[in-house]
Structures are given as C-alpha cells and as structure tokens.
Amino acid sequence: VDTEKARRCVAQDAQDGLEKASQSYLDALSVVNASVIEMGAHIGELRLACDDLNTRLGEADHSTRYLLQHANGLRKQHELTVQQSNLLNIFLDRFTLTEKEQETIESRSIPVGTALFAAMDKINRIRTECQVLLVGQEEGIKAGMRAGMGIMDETSTFLDKAQQKIGKWLLSEMRSFAREGVEVGQHVREAVLRLDGREDLLRPALKTLSGARAQLLSNAFQRALTVGGPAPTYLPRPIELHAHDPIRYVGDMLAWVHQSVASEREFLTAFFSKIGDLRGLEGMRRVGQRRRGLEGSIDWTGDDTAGLPKAELWTRETLDKVIEGCCHSLRIRIEQTVNSQEGCITTYRLASLIQFYRVTMERTLGTRAALSRTLKALSIMTYRAFLSTLERLGAGLARFHDLPEADLSPPAPVLGASATLKELLSAHQASLSEADMFGDALPLKDLPPDESRDFGLVLSRLIEPIMDVCTRMGDALLNASRGRGNEVEEKAHWKRDIFLINCLNYVKSVIEFHHFAARSVGRIEEDLDQHVEELIKRHYTQLSVESGLDS
Structure with a gap:
C-alpha cells in the first residue's frame, strides 16, 4: 500500500472538508452580519425615534407643567373638601335635629313621650354647646357667631314648639286627676319639669x-x-x-x-x-x-x-x-256649731281645738293660704264667742241679790261659777301643753289690741263678777242689820268679813295652782288681807271693850 499517497489523500480530504466547513461558517456569518447591519439600522431608527420622543416629551412636560401643578392643587382641595364635608356632617349631626326628631316635635299624631323628651334634651345640649360658637376665636369670629346665632334661632323655634306641645298635652292630662286613686305618671312629672x-x-x-x-x-x-x-x-x-x-x-x-x-x-x-x-x-x-x-x-x-x-x-x-x-x-x-253653744267651757275647747289645727295648717301651707286664713278667722270668732259666754255668765251673777247662808259659806252661784272656772282653767292648761309643742298656739294672740290677750285678764271677766256678787251679798247683810241696834250691826260686820273671807278663800283655792292666774290670786290675797285686818281690828276692839282696857 502506497502509504505516502494515502497520507496525501487523507490530508487532501481533510483540507477539502476544512475549506467546506469554513465556507459554510463564512456563509453563516455573512447572514449574521447582514442581520446585525439590519439591526443596527433599526437601532439607529429607534434612537432617532427615542430622541424625537424625548424631544416631544420635554416639550409636553414643559407645556403640561402648569396643568400638573393645577391638578395637584385640585387634588389637595378635593381632599380638604372631603375633610370639611365630613366635619360638616359631624357638625350637622351634633348641632341639628334629624327629620325623625323634627317630626316628633311637630307632628300631632306622635304622643308626648320619651322620644320628645330625648329631642328636647338634644336641643338643650345643642344650645349649651352653641355658646362656644357665640364666644368665637380670633380667626373666623364672624362666621362662628353667625352659625351660632342661626343654630340658636332654629333650636329656639323647635324648643318652643316642643314646649307648646307638652303644655297642651299636660292641660288635657290634668283633667284625668279629677278621679280618686289616680297616680302621677313618669311622663307627667317629666312634662312638669320641661315647663x-x-x-x-x-x-x-x-x-x-x-x-x-x-x-x-x-x-x-x-x-x-x-x-x-x-x-x-x-x-x-x-x-x-x-x-x-x-x-x-x-x-x-x-x-x-x-x-x-x-x-x-x-x-x-x-x-x-x-x-x-x-x-x-x-x-x-x-x-x-x-x-x-x-x-x-x-x-x-x-x-x-x-x-x-x-x-x-x-x-x-x-x-x-x-x-x-x-x-x-x-x-x-x-260657725253654726259655735253660735249654737251656750257654755263657756265647750266654746273655749272649740277655740283651742280650732287654734291647734290653725297652727298646724300654717306650718304646712303658710299663713297666706286660704285654709289658714279661714281657721284664723274661725279661731278669733270662736274665742270672741267664748268671751261673750263669760260676759253672759257674769251678767247672770249680777242678778243674784240674796243674803248669805247662816253658816256664812259660799253661796250656790259662787260655787257654780267657781266650778266653771275650775273646768275652764283645766281646759286652758291643756291648751298650754299643746302650745309647748307648737309655740305660741293660743287663740288669744290674734285678738285685736282692744281685746284682752292675757288669759289672766280673761279670767278676771269671771272672777270679778264672783267677787262682786260676794261683796253685794255682804253689803246686803249689813243693810239688813241697820236700825236693829248697835250689837246687831256689829255682828253683821263680823259676819260680812267672815263671809267674804270664806268666799275669797274658796275662789283662791280654785285658781292658786295655775301660774297664769297669778294676777287674780294677788288681787284676791290683797282683799283677803284687808278683810282679815278689819276682822282683827273689830275683834281687838271688842276684846278691849269687854275687858275694860279701852277706858
């Protein structure tokens, strides 16, 4: 295998693949570059638009700054107005009556009751608190005083209407008290207080x-x-x-x-x-x-x-x-009862009884009350009737002219008048006990100045006729002995003095234990002393004559 050739082929292939990849990358970058350029253009346009917008916003801000300030002022005024409105509602709720309360006062169909009294309480509270507005402060004095005067005028009108309504209702309610057993209701008491x-x-x-x-x-x-x-x-x-x-x-x-x-x-x-x-x-x-x-x-x-x-x-x-x-x-x-009485004891007891109730009523009703004046007139009238009976009793004694009894004891008229006097003193003593509880409660104190105010002087109206009748009977004894010789006349003087001493002692024994009769007792004692002294002189003269010592 040609290794060198294969190496070159591999290198050539790698070079070609790298170029293709670079070209693809460049193509992609060109697309991105185009997009960036386009974006830059848009950004430029956007910058221009923003600058234009900023310019217009500045112009708008400059042009609307007064409106914003005015809007802020209006917003603050709105908040103040809302606050004042709330305060005004609170003020009206406190210083004015609701429609229901006004209807309670003005409507005739709604009776007088708790609701009306509550409305009047609110009116009184409003008028009391309204005094602050009438005083005023340094700021807003005139406005506060005007508001206070307006509130006072309005509440015064409603208060007068409420009182007029209560007055008419109370006037009709008073007619129901013409029956027995009617109790005073709570609303009636409250209505009286409101008026x-x-x-x-x-x-x-x-x-x-x-x-x-x-x-x-x-x-x-x-x-x-x-x-x-x-x-x-x-x-x-x-x-x-x-x-x-x-x-x-x-x-x-x-x-x-x-x-x-x-x-x-x-x-x-x-x-x-x-x-x-x-x-x-x-x-x-x-x-x-x-x-x-x-x-x-x-x-x-x-x-x-x-x-x-x-x-x-x-x-x-x-x-x-x-x-x-x-x-x-x-x-x-x-008056009919008093005028029909003939005895002084009953008349005086009636006078004391009437006077007792008169003093009681004066301390309950006062001296100017009709009942007090009526009882005062009755008391004076009854006491005057009592004085008249005393005068009639004295006139009856004045018609007695008989001679004394043989034993020279007090005669029947003197005994009867003394019994009346004793009973009268007892009745007066009882009235003194009542006077101790209620002050000067005797009817004597209201007599006119020309009439006696001292019971001792009143007693003399009966005691003097008793003493007069005794004196007349003694004088009658002397008159009967005249012309019958000196010895008979002398014995008549003795009998007269003894008779008067007996009568005066008897009368004294009746009145001497009562302090208010001290004046009469004193006068009787003076007469007694005088008659005793005359009797002693006569006895002395007789003994002197009989013993021969007067020669």
Missing part, C-alpha cells in the same frame, strides 16, 4: 289641676259629712252623726281636712318631684312640724317666701287652691 321655665304654659295646667282636685276634695268632704266611708260597710260613719257632740263634730271635720292636706301634699310632692327633691328636704317631718331648709332652719310660716325652693312654692300655691274647695263648707258648719 319649669315656662309659667305661661304651666300655670293653665296647674289651674286645671287645682280646679279638678278642689272639686274632688269638696265632693269627698260632702260624702264624709253625710255618707261616710265607701260601700258596703260605709265606715267610718258620717261625721254629721256626731253633730250633737260639738267637740267631736268639729274635731272630726278638722281631722278630715288635716288628713286630706297630708294626702294632697303627698300627691303634689310627687307631681313636682322632678323640679326639686321635696322628699329629701322634708325627711321624716310630720305634717304641721316645722320644716328644715337647705341652709338650716327656715321659718316658712311668714309672708316672706324668698327662702323657699321653687318646688315648695308651686306645691303651696297649688295645695292652697285645692284645699280652698272645702273651706266654705267647713267654715259654715263650724
């Missing part, structure tokens, strides 16, 4: 209330007088069944009125409980007992009502008009 500052709306309702309760109380008083308690037992019995007993008759009537005042006051206390805490103010106080005010003890019996709470003033005024319904019937019956 606390509107007397023009509250007073008509209170007038209707007082008229209804006065009529109810007057009818109840008539039933208590003539019918008695409710069926079927009708207990307690009618008061007029005891008309034959003046003390019980008048006492039962006054006790009924007293109880009615207590019940009506409790009713009115509940009625005005929202305005002021009357229950807490009175505590455990009984009717007629002196109250205590917030700043200590206040005398509420006088005409000055400056220290009274508003609720107490309303209660007194309304209670006065309510109780006035039975004053006329009470006055007529008591």
Whole structure:
C-alpha cells in the first residue's frame, strides 16, 4: 500500500472538508452580519425615534407643567373638601335635629313621650354647646357667631314648639286627676319639669289641676259629712252623726281636712318631684312640724317666701287652691256649731281645738293660704264667742241679790261659777301643753289690741263678777242689820268679813295652782288681807271693850 499517497489523500480530504466547513461558517456569518447591519439600522431608527420622543416629551412636560401643578392643587382641595364635608356632617349631626326628631316635635299624631323628651334634651345640649360658637376665636369670629346665632334661632323655634306641645298635652292630662286613686305618671312629672321655665304654659295646667282636685276634695268632704266611708260597710260613719257632740263634730271635720292636706301634699310632692327633691328636704317631718331648709332652719310660716325652693312654692300655691274647695263648707258648719253653744267651757275647747289645727295648717301651707286664713278667722270668732259666754255668765251673777247662808259659806252661784272656772282653767292648761309643742298656739294672740290677750285678764271677766256678787251679798247683810241696834250691826260686820273671807278663800283655792292666774290670786290675797285686818281690828276692839282696857 502506497502509504505516502494515502497520507496525501487523507490530508487532501481533510483540507477539502476544512475549506467546506469554513465556507459554510463564512456563509453563516455573512447572514449574521447582514442581520446585525439590519439591526443596527433599526437601532439607529429607534434612537432617532427615542430622541424625537424625548424631544416631544420635554416639550409636553414643559407645556403640561402648569396643568400638573393645577391638578395637584385640585387634588389637595378635593381632599380638604372631603375633610370639611365630613366635619360638616359631624357638625350637622351634633348641632341639628334629624327629620325623625323634627317630626316628633311637630307632628300631632306622635304622643308626648320619651322620644320628645330625648329631642328636647338634644336641643338643650345643642344650645349649651352653641355658646362656644357665640364666644368665637380670633380667626373666623364672624362666621362662628353667625352659625351660632342661626343654630340658636332654629333650636329656639323647635324648643318652643316642643314646649307648646307638652303644655297642651299636660292641660288635657290634668283633667284625668279629677278621679280618686289616680297616680302621677313618669311622663307627667317629666312634662312638669320641661315647663319649669315656662309659667305661661304651666300655670293653665296647674289651674286645671287645682280646679279638678278642689272639686274632688269638696265632693269627698260632702260624702264624709253625710255618707261616710265607701260601700258596703260605709265606715267610718258620717261625721254629721256626731253633730250633737260639738267637740267631736268639729274635731272630726278638722281631722278630715288635716288628713286630706297630708294626702294632697303627698300627691303634689310627687307631681313636682322632678323640679326639686321635696322628699329629701322634708325627711321624716310630720305634717304641721316645722320644716328644715337647705341652709338650716327656715321659718316658712311668714309672708316672706324668698327662702323657699321653687318646688315648695308651686306645691303651696297649688295645695292652697285645692284645699280652698272645702273651706266654705267647713267654715259654715263650724260657725253654726259655735253660735249654737251656750257654755263657756265647750266654746273655749272649740277655740283651742280650732287654734291647734290653725297652727298646724300654717306650718304646712303658710299663713297666706286660704285654709289658714279661714281657721284664723274661725279661731278669733270662736274665742270672741267664748268671751261673750263669760260676759253672759257674769251678767247672770249680777242678778243674784240674796243674803248669805247662816253658816256664812259660799253661796250656790259662787260655787257654780267657781266650778266653771275650775273646768275652764283645766281646759286652758291643756291648751298650754299643746302650745309647748307648737309655740305660741293660743287663740288669744290674734285678738285685736282692744281685746284682752292675757288669759289672766280673761279670767278676771269671771272672777270679778264672783267677787262682786260676794261683796253685794255682804253689803246686803249689813243693810239688813241697820236700825236693829248697835250689837246687831256689829255682828253683821263680823259676819260680812267672815263671809267674804270664806268666799275669797274658796275662789283662791280654785285658781292658786295655775301660774297664769297669778294676777287674780294677788288681787284676791290683797282683799283677803284687808278683810282679815278689819276682822282683827273689830275683834281687838271688842276684846278691849269687854275687858275694860279701852277706858
């Protein structure tokens, strides 16, 4: 084998294969080169397009810069407007009423109730908070004040409408209290509180209330007088069944009125409980007992009502008009009872009884109340009737002109008048015990200046006729002995002095244990001393004559 030739052939074949491969590589590279050249052309075009775009973007940026700034300003204004809108909605929700609340106030079909009271609470809150807007700040003072004034005007209108609605509703509700056993509802108390500052709306309702309760109380008083308690037992019995007993008759009537005042006051206390805490103010106080005010003890019996709470003033005024319904019937019956009495003891007990209830009512209702004035007039009238009976008793003693008994004891008229005097002193002592509890509770203190205010002077209206009748009987004994000789006349003087001493001692024993009769006791003791001294002188003279020592 030609090795050399084969080697050349192999080399030739390898050379040919390498050339073919190189040619194929060159062909492929030419295609790539063409593509790169084409890409370069495209990139150049793209660079030109980008440059053109950058140029146009610069021009657009330059031309739209004002629009962007304006858009940013508008966006900020939009955000501020949204924030102000939210604040305005919150402001309106807080300072204005909703449509439902306005309908609750203005609609007649919606009754007075919790919804209306809640709307009024919101109005009051709005008006309170609106004061801040009326004060204002350095920035926006005028705008804030205008808003505040507008809100105040609007809420004032709604508040007036709400109060007008409550006033009309309360006026109609007051007519329902003309029945017994009606309780004061929560809505009524709240309505009274809402009209606390509107007397023009509250007073008509209170007038209707007082008229209804006065009529109810007057009818109840008539039933208590003539019918008695409710069926079927009708207990307690009618008061007029005891008309034959003046003390019980008048006492039962006054006790009924007293109880009615207590019940009506409790009713009115509940009625005005929202305005002021009357229950807490009175505590455990009984009717007629002196109250205590917030700043200590206040005398509420006088005409000055400056220290009274508003609720107490309303209660007194309304209670006065309510109780006035039975004053006329009470006055007529008591006057008839007093005028029909002939004995001074019963008349004085009636005067003390009426005075006791008068003081009780003055401490409950005040001195200017109709019932207090009625009881005051009755007390003075009854006491004057008592003084008239004393004068009639004294006039009866003045008609007695008989001679003393043989034993020179006090005569029957003196014994009878002294028994009356003793009973009268006991009755007055009982009235003094009542005065110790309620102050100066005697009817004497209200008499005019021309009439006696001292019970000691009053007693003298009976004691003086007793002493006068004793003196007349003693003088009659002297007149009967004249012209019958010196010895008979001398014995008559002895008998006269002894008779007067017996009578005066008896009267003194009746009154000496009562301190208010000290003046009369003193006068009787002076007369006793005078008569004892005369008796001693006569006895001394007689002994001197009989013993011969006078010569």
